[in-house]
Amino acid sequence: MTAPETPETPRRSGLRGFGHAGPSPWTDLDRPPLDEEAxxxxxxxxxxxxxSxxxxxxxxxxxxxxxxxxxAGAPQGAVLVAEAQSAARGRLDRQWTAxxxxxxxxxxxxxxxxxxxxxxxxxxILVGVAVASTLNRVAGVEVGLKWPNDLQVEVDGAERKLGGILTELSGGAVIAGVGLNVSLRDDELPVPTAASLALAGASVTDRSTLLRALLREFAELYGDWTAAAGDPHAxxxxxxYVDRCTTLGRPVEVHLPGDTVLAGEAVAIDGDGRLVVRTPEGARRSVGAGDVVHVRPEPR
Structure with missing residues (x-):
């Protein structure tokens, strides 16, 4: 995902590359390195x-x-995977550590x-749908999408964040980043509201299997979307997305730029992918950016 303006020089992976790049990847046998060539x-x-x-x-x-x-003019279809990121961030410049x-x-x-x-x-949104669909099909985990694209699972009856998605424009291209917690244990979670596939009871946590399935799923959905010229209906x-969105039908507070808070009920996703909020007065307002908080109704 994204990082400071000055990128670090990446160190190559693969089984041959670890001998001079720090601790052995086999110090944690539950977390083997990815096989780049395979x-x-x-x-x-x-x-x-x-x-590539x-x-x-x-x-x-x-x-x-x-x-x-x-x-520099790289073609479409380049994939870059990191075993670790030292300066990753998510939406709203939040840090992402694992x-x-x-x-x-x-x-x-x-x-x-x-x-x-x-x-x-x-x-x-397309990336979020691809990830959620893959994890449901391959790992047996029901993943919801908190608008616009936070990945959520339920652990011990509470909604927790499993990962996130961040897209950026660069050189006429779109860079789409995904961060997904797979094997984090309770004592490794960055915050109590985070989760991992392992903690959610996933049937598959092999990262190679998940990565293959995710990239294949995304390629299929992306092909349908581009063939329809990006039309979300066609x-x-x-x-x-609506089928997987956990925000719809719930009371929400949307924290907008300028310290403004929009409160109401999330009632729809419009044709531009914006969240439609109905205020207590009955007015409808579409928002395209903001931090959404799911508000739990007061117990009766």
Missing amino acids: LRRDLVLPGGLWT LDVVTETGSTNTDLAARAL PPRSGLFLSVLLRPEEVPVERYGWLP SDLLRA
């Missing part, structure tokens, strides 16, 4: 979306590194030339 063989295929795939031991931010490649090899930290470079720029705002993206 992933390439399975995912970088003639005529497919993915044109690199795994690095550590970098500041995969989003920042791919943004630099985009500015132990090495405890999750999936990746970015992809997209150039959706068939899609009008005004529809690019659907890309983080591509069925809007329906797929």
Whole structure:
């Protein structure tokens, strides 16, 4: 995901690269390194979306590194995965921290030339749908999407954040970053409201399996979306998102720029991917940015 303006030089991964790059990856046998060559063989295929795939031991931010490649003219379909990120951040510049090899930290470079720029705002939603669908199908975990694209699971009866998505424009390309907690234990969580697939009882936590499935799912959905010129109705993206959105139908507080708070009920997602909030007075307002808090109704 994203990082400071000055990217660090990434250290390459793969089994051969770890001997001089710090502690052995096998110090935690539950968290083996990703096999870059095997992933390439399975995912970088003639005529497919993915044109390159690199795994690095550590970098500041995969989003920042791919943004630099985009500015240099890199083609669509580049995938960059980091075993650890030292300066990752999520939406609203929040820091994202996790132990090495405890999750999936990746970015992809997209150039959706068939899609009008005004529809690019659907890309983080598309990524969220792809991740949620993959985890439900492959790992047996019901994942919800808190608007716009936080990944949520239920642990011990409480909603917790499993991961997040951040997209940025660079050199005419879209860089989409995903951070997903896979094997974090209770004592490794950055905050009590975070979660991991392991804590959610996932049937599969092998990162290679999850990464293959996620990139294949995304490629299929992205193909449908671009073929429909980014139309969220024709591509069925809007329906797929609404089906997984945990924000709709709930009381919310949207913290907007300028310390403004919009309170009401989340009633819809409009054709531009914005959240529609109905105020207590009955007015409807669409918001395209803000930090959403799900408000629990007072017990009766």
